[in-house]
Amino acid sequence: MRILLVGSGGVGDAVARIAVERDFFELLVVADYDEARAKATVEAATARRPGEGRLVAAQVDASSAEAVEALVREHGATHVLNAVDPRFVMPIFRGAFAAGADYLDMAMSLSQRHPEQPYAETGVKLGDEQFALAQEWEAAGRLALVGIGVEPGLSDVFARYASDHLFSEIDELGTRDGANLAVHDEHGNEVFAPSFSIWTTIEECLNPPVVWEKDRGWFTTPAFSEPEVFEFPEGIGPVECVNVEHEEVLLMPRWLDAKRVTFKYGLGDEFIGVLKTLNTLGLDRTEKVRVGGVEVSPRDVVAACLPDPATIGPRMTGKTCAGLWVTGTGKDGQPRGTYLYHVADNEQTMRDYGAQCVVWQTAVNPVVALELLATGAWSGSGVLAPEAFDAVPFLDLLKAPKPEGYGSPWGMEDRPAAVATGD
Amino acid sequence: MRILLVGSGGVGDAVARIAVERDFFELLVVADYDEARAKATVEAATARRPGEGRLVAAQVDASSAEAVEALVREHGATHVLNAVDPRFVMPIFRGAFAAGADYLDMAMSLSQRHPEQPYAETGVKLGDEQFALAQEWEAAGRLALVGIGVEPGLSDVFARYASDHLFSEIDELGTRDGANLAVHDEHGNEVFAPSFSIWTTIEECLNPPVVWEKDRGWFTTPAFSEPEVFEFPEGIGPVECVNVEHEEVLLMPRWLDAKRVTFKYGLGDEFIGVLKTLNTLGLDRTEKVRVGGVEVSPRDVVAACLPDPATIGPRMTGKTCAGLWVTGTGKDGQPRGTYLYHVADNEQTMRDYGAQCVVWQTAVNPVVALELLATGAWSGSGVLAPEAFDAVPFLDLLKAPKPEGYGSPWGMEDRPAAVATGD
Incomplete structure (x- = not known):
């Protein structure tokens, strides 16, 4: 598994620190709009494990699907983990799809309130833009695992x-x-x-x-x-x-x-x-x-x-x-x-x-999910939420003492x- | 009396609309950082009185004592009325003095809190910077009438x-x-x-x-x-x-x-x-x-x-x-x-x-004061507050029916x- 992590703010930084302890992936590209911040994350996470060399830093404009796609291709990433503001869900979601990678996020595409009855009826709902593309993901045999932080997740x-x-x-x-x-x-x-x-x-x-x-x-x-x-x-x-x-x-x-x-x-x-x-x-x-x-x-x-x-x-x-x-x-x-x-x-x-x-609790869950996908304990295609997968392996892996x-x-x-x- | 009004926001605009009904001055220069705003005030106030031609618009940077001084000299202003944020009290106060004009404001120079006991002891108090120059104003025989809006005023x-x-x-x-x-x-x-x-x-x-x-x-x-x-x-x-x-x-x-x-x-x-x-x-x-x-x-x-x-x-x-x-x-x-x-x-x-x-109530009082100064009912020199003058002519003039x-x-x-x- 080759992971592109988009965003090294609080949650992204914790993702790297947690993931570095695990063996399930071969590459973790930490990308941020501010490359210095990505480098700081790579440095801090790498320092946590002697001999570690799987993490690299990169710069990315998360508002550009093309930039995300190019970065996925450059590093041969198999999975994109989105760890930035939900404003950037759609370009990252589209960029991952365009590049042929699977996708995970911890927050979904944004809602737009109902124009006349905002406090009674829904307008565009959270995730609607992503679910609208579910058939394409399924037809391509590719997985978007959405909402896999702590809440949602x-x-x-x-x-x-x-x-x-x-x-x-x-x-x-x-x-x-x-x-x-x-x-x-x-x-x-x-x-x-x-x-x-x-x-x-x-x-x-x-x-x-x-x-x-x-x-x-x-x-x-x-x-x-x-x-x-x-x-x-x-x-x-x-x-x-x-x-x-x-x-x-x-x-x-x-x-x-x-x-x-x-x-x-x-x-x-x-x-x-x-x-x-x-x-x-x-x-x-x-x-x-x-x-x-x-x-x-x-x-x-x-x-x-x-x-x-x-x-x-x-x-x-x-x-x-x-x-x-x-x-x-x-x-x-x-x-x-x-x-x-x-x-x-x-x-x-x-x-x-x-x-x-708070950021640690959000970050640990997508790492567990990535590990389940890497080992094949979880698999699927389409735009799927955590509910679509068997809960037991997830809860067991989260709870089991280290290093297992x-x-x-x-x-x-x-x-x-x-x-x-x-x- | 030739007045330079600095600021044509809410209060300044109302000052012009109130003053234009009165005969005690020969010139009112309405100056603002945004000259278009000053022009709008002059236009609106002038339209209130047939044949009116005493108001002119100008541009001024109220943060510059030199700019205020130059504008006073350009128009031969005898009185400067400050109607902008209290941030700009000191440059206008100094600019008026440098140009030899009398000065009026509706808020005084700002305070600075006590460095150790801000909620028990005073530091630099409101108006301290102005009162520090009182002797100079008095020695020059010139009047700064401070705090002559509605409150203070x-x-x-x-x-x-x-x-x-x-x-x-x-x-x-x-x-x-x-x-x-x-x-x-x-x-x-x-x-x-x-x-x-x-x-x-x-x-x-x-x-x-x-x-x-x-x-x-x-x-x-x-x-x-x-x-x-x-x-x-x-x-x-x-x-x-x-x-x-x-x-x-x-x-x-x-x-x-x-x-x-x-x-x-x-x-x-x-x-x-x-x-x-x-x-x-x-x-x-x-x-x-x-x-x-x-x-x-x-x-x-x-x-x-x-x-x-x-x-x-x-x-x-x-x-x-x-x-x-x-x-x-x-x-x-x-x-x-x-x-x-x-x-x-x-x-x-x-x-x-x-x-x-609220702005009208603030604006009417400095106009009354200017009229009392123009007629000689009020006079004085130094940095003086409204308390330093007989209250009766002020209260009578404010209350008397129009047109008196x-x-x-x-x-x-x-x-x-x-x-x-x-x-």
Whole structure:
């Protein structure tokens, strides 16, 4: 397997640091718009393994399908892993296809809201542009494995696992994400520093959240709808979660049977307030505005004013939890409520990988998936989501201790009381 | 009198529209960085009076004292009225002095916070840079009349009036500003659109508020301190007000005797939340940040994303109230609490002047002051605030019906109950 990794920001850098410990690939090209950043990633990852020589750096313009295609051909890449902003999904997706490579991403092509009823009906949905090309991928016998980060990604693997092994009937597949992370400045004061790309966070949180129901299909709601307090494991505790537009809701119903599919994110009051204010002031906009003699995108200015999420790991404490809350009827015919989850502790990911926990947790999953594709444990063609593959080999490889596996356990917690009270 | 007006934004434009109705001057040069904007102001103001020919437009760089000086000399201006951001106070102040003209402004030179104790002690105070040059102005027999907008300005005139005519002893001179303004979009939905320069609003609201006490002098507090609900007249009603850094607190104690001097602004919860968020995200900063290939000041980006306050008048409804709450002992030896105030109704200022009420209310006061200086009713030399002049001719001229006066009544309301309970 010869991999072209596009993007060496927080997630791409962690992908390289994780992958370098594994033997399943022969080449990993780390490409970034900023070649110096790609080189830094190659250097840091290579230094983690004595004798390592499989990583090389390259420059790429991810907005150009032609540039991606040329780079795939230059290095004979068999797989392209997209680790940049979802703005660049389509050129990378098309560039990989044009060059004859398989493709993986961790976020899908962007949505466009419904022109008249944005908070009730879907317009162009997340991933629609990619699924529109599914037949071409299938006809070419080639695989696009979409949404294989942590959320979407591991959450979708959990959904397949619950569907195959835990439930006979599913009422709700509800992804629930929460954390107790805090970032401090050099004086020890807590500061506002989102742990993930603010560009993407604004995009997913301010877009109308999408929900799926079996008798209704996909529909949207106002932003931050249906708040619920969800209890997260391993000491994180209760966090208020709200509906957010996310790929799981678009992916799970295509492969799995459930009455309702939701995604709720534990944003917390402060962060919701910040996002609402950015929206009120028009600072979430991506169209450029004229400021003095120059033109800039307000959302890019917001990003430029905040600390780079890739750099905050050393000043961050706490844990982040990604997981799936499933309710319905168990294999035994009894009501069942189970939370399948994966927790990443920043202290541990910083110590073991020099990567902050949110980007590390996103990055580990596509590496596991690449290994399953390399060994043939997973195979397929078309535009497929994680739900389309057997969950067991993925969950086993993720959990198995090193050096056989990735040594990153996931957990499962039955909550009968929550089912009884309807959560 | 030959006037050079620097700045034809919202306030400058309204100054020209108000002044053109009066006969006290022979020339009004309207200068702006954007000469087209100055020309538009001259055209609109001139059209208000048949046969009018006293207004001319010019281009000026307000950041250059030399450019201001040259323009004063070119037109033989006797008075310079500064109507731009307080960032440009010092170059205009120096340019006017160098050219031998008198000077008026509506906001003073900016403060710099105390390096170690910003929320307890003052650093460089508002106006300090101007007062540092007071002797030179006095020695030259020339007048800088500073802070002669509505707040500071009319509020300071009220303070002098209360001191001379209403109170034998003053406990507090408390400027209180509140409004019930709302701005709607073309669909009738209320939108976020500050009615005054957001640059200045961020500056005054996020700087540590300054308070003066007789036995303590000037000191600062954390932002948004000492919230109190103040009842505003003429149907505006109760508005929560908080301490804000403002010139009155620096001016009143220099000329008047009081135990305490404060300024509280009725920002409202939503606006306070917006300002706190801008601060949290670093978007209030004026130092440039690098965004892609360009450099911009985040605060300028915020301003560029919001509607221009000069343009929102037609979509705005409501009234704004500027006033001074005075407590102490009346001339009769009894406890007294009196609110002296001036209300501007947007509907009326739009109809009569095509100017929204907040900028109109700011603009009318320097025109009244210029007329008093032209007639000799006010005179003086040095760096003087409105408190240094007899309040009566100002208040009479403002209130007198047109064409003798400006037809803009102010009011006075005794509130004995509020004094009794300490309000």
